[in-house]
Ligand SMILES: [Ca+2]
């Protein structure tokens with residue numbers, strides 16, 4: 122992957138990284154379990170040289186997936202259960218139009234419509250689960266690394282970044298931390314630091330404690346897992362191409378009410394569906410070092 126996909130944004134990213142350190146400090150008191158992202162010691166990552174530049178290393182660990190039944194806007198499918206994961210890497214940001222367009226050009230695919238909101242560092246939209254899977258497969262060949270979509274469990278573990286609250290920044294929604302929509306229903310909203318009615322450039326908000334941007338809001342994100350409302354184990358594995366049924370999407374979007382951008386919120390879309398509020402981010406397997 123291109124190391125410098127956001128020319129002109131380095132100063133902002135440096136500022137955001139500083140903010141990430143502050144956020145890590147702020148959340149230290151409420152984080153549960155081990156924090157696998159240690160910004161003070163990059164050597165803690167044993168596979169750093171194997172990681173693509175825009176990926177964050179997530180150390181193996183366990184967490185409580187789902188939400189307590191006291192949560193505002195909770196769905197019945199957010200059943201709390203313990204999950205343990207192997208180490209993996211996940212994209213720091215949603216895949217952008219700039220990144221996806223390279224794939225479209227190289228493979229002769231039609232470029233997805235940006236609806237006039239802008240390409241470049243905006244998250245790609247109007248792509249199906251099959252498109253996202255094909256992008257990961259193409260990039261894996263290009264980079265000689267194994268890219269895929271995150272499983273649903275990997276996605277929530279990364280979104281929580283050690284927190285047990287409804288949002289990675291606390292229990293209350295805030296337009297200072299994420300791009301989402303109106304309080305009751307429908308459509309974008311501009312408020313606080315959230316200056317965008319539709320999608321925002323990726324990385325426009327402070328990242329979570331593990332350095333991940335826009336896990337809450339901006340675009341909903343395809344995971345590789347089948348949607349199972351009872352959490353029967355599908356959340357731990359990737360569906361295969363021809364599997365019937367919906368795939369889980371996570372994180373809510375620019376057009377959603379605040380409760381839909383909670384870390385535990387789930388939904389499922391059929392894999393051939395595409396829409397103006399759905400994109401994705403990549404995950405990467407961590408191969409054991411020899
Ligand atoms: Ca907004």
Ligand SMILES: [Ca+2]
Nearest residue numbers: 335338340372
């Ligand atoms: Ca998102």
